[in-house]
Amino acid sequence: MADTKRVTLADVARLAGLSPTAVSQILNGRTDARLSAEAHEKALTAAAKLGYRPNMAARSLRTAKTSSLALISDLVATTRFANGLIRGVLEAAQRVQHVVMVLETGGLPAREIQAIDAALDREVDGIIFASARSRELYIPDFPSAKPVVLLNATSLSHSTHILPDEQAGGRKAADVLLDAGHHRGIALIGHNEDVEQGTFRSETIARRIRGIREAMAVRKARFTVEASIWEWEPEAGYRTVFALLEQRKDITALLCLNDRLAFGAYQAISDHGLSVPADISVVSFDNDELASYLRPGLTTVGLPHERMGEKAIELILGKPDGLEHLMEMPLILRNSVAPPAA
Amino acid sequence: MADTKRVTLADVARLAGLSPTAVSQILNGRTDARLSAEAHEKALTAAAKLGYRPNMAARSLRTAKTSSLALISDLVATTRFANGLIRGVLEAAQRVQHVVMVLETGGLPAREIQAIDAALDREVDGIIFASARSRELYIPDFPSAKPVVLLNATSLSHSTHILPDEQAGGRKAADVLLDAGHHRGIALIGHNEDVEQGTFRSETIARRIRGIREAMAVRKARFTVEASIWEWEPEAGYRTVFALLEQRKDITALLCLNDRLAFGAYQAISDHGLSVPADISVVSFDNDELASYLRPGLTTVGLPHERMGEKAIELILGKPDGLEHLMEMPLILRNSVAPPAA
DNA sequence: TGACTCCGCTAAATGCATTTAGCAACACCC
DNA sequence: GGGTGTTGCTAAATGCATTTAGCGGAGTCA
Numbered sequence: 001m002a003d004t005k006r007v008t009l010a011d012v013a014r015l016a017g018l019s020p021t022a023v024s025q026i027l028n029g030r031t032d033a034r035l036s037a038e039a040h041e042k043a044l045t046a047a048a049k050l051g052y053r054p055n056m057a058a059r060s061l062r063t064a065k066t067s068s069l070a071l072i073s074d075l076v077a078t079t080r081f082a083n084g085l086i087r088g089v090l091e092a093a094q095r096v097q098h099v100v101m102v103l104e105t106g107g108l109p110a111r112e113i114q115a116i117d118a119a120l121d122r123e124v125d126g127i128i129f130a131s132a133r134s135r136e137l138y139i140p141d142f143p144s145a146k147p148v149v150l151l152n153a154t155s156l157s158h159s160t161h162i163l164p165d166e167q168a169g170g171r172k173a174a175d176v177l178l179d180a181g182h183h184r185g186i187a188l189i190g191h192n193e194d195v196e197q198g199t200f201r202s203e204t205i206a207r208r209i210r211g212i213r214e215a216m217a218v219r220k221a222r223f224t225v226e227a228s229i230w231e232w233e234p235e236a237g238y239r240t241v242f243a244l245l246e247q248r249k250d251i252t253a254l255l256c257l258n259d260r261l262a263f264g265a266y267q268a269i270s271d272h273g274l275s276v277p278a279d280i281s282v283v284s285f286d287n288d289e290l291a292s293y294l295r296p297g298l299t300t301v302g303l304p305h306e307r308m309g310e311k312a313i314e315l316i317l318g319k320p321d322g323l324e325h326l327m328e329m330p331l332i333l334r335n336s337v338a339p340p341a342a
Numbered sequence: 343m344a345d346t347k348r349v350t351l352a353d354v355a356r357l358a359g360l361s362p363t364a365v366s367q368i369l370n371g372r373t374d375a376r377l378s379a380e381a382h383e384k385a386l387t388a389a390a391k392l393g394y395r396p397n398m399a400a401r402s403l404r405t406a407k408t409s410s411l412a413l414i415s416d417l418v419a420t421t422r423f424a425n426g427l428i429r430g431v432l433e434a435a436q437r438v439q440h441v442v443m444v445l446e447t448g449g450l451p452a453r454e455i456q457a458i459d460a461a462l463d464r465e466v467d468g469i470i471f472a473s474a475r476s477r478e479l480y481i482p483d484f485p486s487a488k489p490v491v492l493l494n495a496t497s498l499s500h501s502t503h504i505l506p507d508e509q510a511g512g513r514k515a516a517d518v519l520l521d522a523g524h525h526r527g528i529a530l531i532g533h534n535e536d537v538e539q540g541t542f543r544s545e546t547i548a549r550r551i552r553g554i555r556e557a558m559a560v561r562k563a564r565f566t567v568e569a570s571i572w573e574w575e576p577e578a579g580y581r582t583v584f585a586l587l588e589q590r591k592d593i594t595a596l597l598c599l600n601d602r603l604a605f606g607a608y609q610a611i612s613d614h615g616l617s618v619p620a621d622i623s624v625v626s627f628d629n630d631e632l633a634s635y636l637r638p639g640l641t642t643v644g645l646p647h648e649r650m651g652e653k654a655i656e657l658i659l660g661k662p663d664g665l666e667h668l669m670e671m672p673l674i675l676r677n678s679v680a681p682p683a684a
Numbered sequence: 685t686g687a688c689t690c691c692g693c694t695a696a697a698t699g700c701a702t703t704t705a706g707c708a709a710c711a712c713c714c
Numbered sequence: 715g716g717g718t719g720t721t722g723c724t725a726a727a728t729g730c731a732t733t734t735a736g737c738g739g740a741g742t743c744a
Binding site: 348350351352362363366367370372396397398399400401402403404405 | 703
């Protein structure tokens with residue numbers, strides 16, 4: 001608590017009986033100026049004794065590096081959707097001794113510009129632009145050649161980006177059902193015309209559906225029903241599935257496009273006096289926290305958010321490579337799938 | 343994108359035909375050196391023309407201020423529990439042009455020290471220590487007199503802190519049930535002996551329960567059952583309530599100590615062929631996202647996380663006052679409460 | 685012995701904004 | 715005219731680590 005004035009490099013040098021130059025070189029592991037083992041010894045012990053910590057402001061004034069990164073996101077930082085994303089970023093950053101400034105824009109261009117300026121003013125070493133929903137981001141031009149990585153997003157102006165491997169994920173989800181023996185009675189819940197036409201939502205969801213259809217095609221299976229839903233929320237899932245079960249008695253499995261739809265589906269199934277998975281199997285996507293709360297546990301293809309966040313740090317520090325990086329979506333097996341009743 | 347070299351104060355001064363001193367004074371709105379309106383005009387237009395942005399590293403080298411804050415948390419940044427907390431902080435910070443470095447420690451002392459060092463190295467203007475669960479934090483001593491605020495936490499070493507007003511919140515929850523006419527058939531789900539003895543968990547939960555008991559006492563009401571549960575998760579809520587409904591037929595309302603317990607309770611109620619709120623009313627705490635997904639919507643006393651986060655910024659910038667700040671917990675009325683069956 | 689190369693280390697410049705001390709010019713007063 | 719203020723502005727110092735240029739002395743070579 002005592003407000004000791006900062007220990008500076010000069011202090012260390014004095015104690016070590018060396019010049020600041022020498023101490024700086026040693027502390028930074030520079031080998032260019034061949035300093036004696038003795039000098040190293042002296043510098044290091046002096047620094048340790050005084051508890052010296054370099055003033056980063058002074059350092060970055062010369063080096064224009066700060067060991068700080070900016071994470072600029074629409075809503076990512078503060079929505080349950082993408083806690084994993086930020087956790088991955090934070091974890092990986094702290095492992096390499098970097099600090100991350102989190103800036104939220106709510107997707108508003110004005111705030112985006114503000115955020116970029118704030119980051120640039122502080123000379124961050126790189127900027128990660130993230131989105132809660134995988135989508136194409138428009139990033140305002142800014143006058144700097146800082147490394148940029150798109151996390152769970154794409155952009156026309158910057159190409160290095162990280163996305164979940166939705167297509168493979170889609171295949172996994174369909175395969176779980178197919179492998180369990182469902183063939184005819186599967187309903188697809190949440191697919192959306194507009195998405196498949198590329199009109200709305202993200203390219204990634206289109207890939208998810210593409211993967212699903214691929215897997216179905218391979219097994220020569222067809223959906224009994226495809227229920228288009230625009231809003232992927234529990235309420236919509238409930239209504240859709242409730243109505244569906246009313247009309248069709250041949251449904252044996254539900255492939256929901258996200259966990260919230262599945263959540264609603266569970267309630268609808270229960271309200272019909274049916275049970276998961278004995279009467280109806282359910283598989284979905286995301287691995288929301290929800291999925292583990294449900295009874296029985298929901299089998300779902302998870303979004304690899306944490307891994308994606310870590311990858312972002314790797315890329316930003318290793319100099320962005322301009323490529324697309326797809327992260328594998330893990331299949332989380334719980335208890336919502338069983339063979340069809342027969 | 344072009345990597346123009348930075349515009350410096352000297353550049354602006356040159357264009358304006360003034361000294362850097364003058365321009366600095368003007369741009370910072372200092373009035374001490376009475377500069378002419380003309381000089382102001384010249385400095386301002388020159389700065390605007392060049393798009394001048396001060397180099398914060400240089401500035402903070404002199405002023406030891408950075409317009410940056412650190413948010414050091416155990417898990418807060420990345421758990422759904424406290425998204426509101428960080429959102430509030432971020433929102434309020436950006437309104438006053440400050441940037442927040444988010445540092446996670448997972449509650450590990452070693453990482454806590456690391457985080458504090460990282461923050462101190464970067465000369466943050468203040469540190470907010472936050473916890474996902476209101477609890478007492480041990481904060482390692484650090485050699486600096488920076489403003490510190492505890493967010494959703496308390497600490498022996500620093501006194502300015504922000505907590506939800508749990509006692510009032512507890513009263514609200516009980517009152518909802520009491521007002522609806524429940525008097526005899528209320529079960530308290532999740533109370534915990536250890537908590538009330540101050541042995542475990544946080545002081546705040548003790549206050550929550552104290553508030554509840556107060557409200558009950560005022561109306562001369564008593565709980566029919568008090569089910570102690572250690573782990574406040576859906577699964578435990580399910581088991582406890584399921585067993586409870588098995589034994590007792592006189593339960594008309596459940597006062598759950600958090601939404602996740604209530605979530606489990608809903609399922610147990612449903613599995614008993616009963617319904618909310620016709621047969622059993624349910625009230626709980628937190629206003630988890632969950633609460634709105636349930637059918638019918640869950641009436642709950644919300645944690646004012648967002649407001650708390652904003653308050654943290656106010657306090658840290660307005661110089662911490664050493665006091666306890668209690669934020670009101672809002673009652674979120676949905677549809678899980680009705681008068682007892684009769 | 686003179687010319688040259690290594691070694692081990694240091695002086696001084698640098699990056700940039702802020703701040704302290706103070707200067708030149710003019711007005712005012714007795 | 716000498717003394718005292720005020721106005722409007724600037725020179726120079728400052729904060730601190732990094733980096734460039736370079737200095738003495740020892741060793742090497744011919």
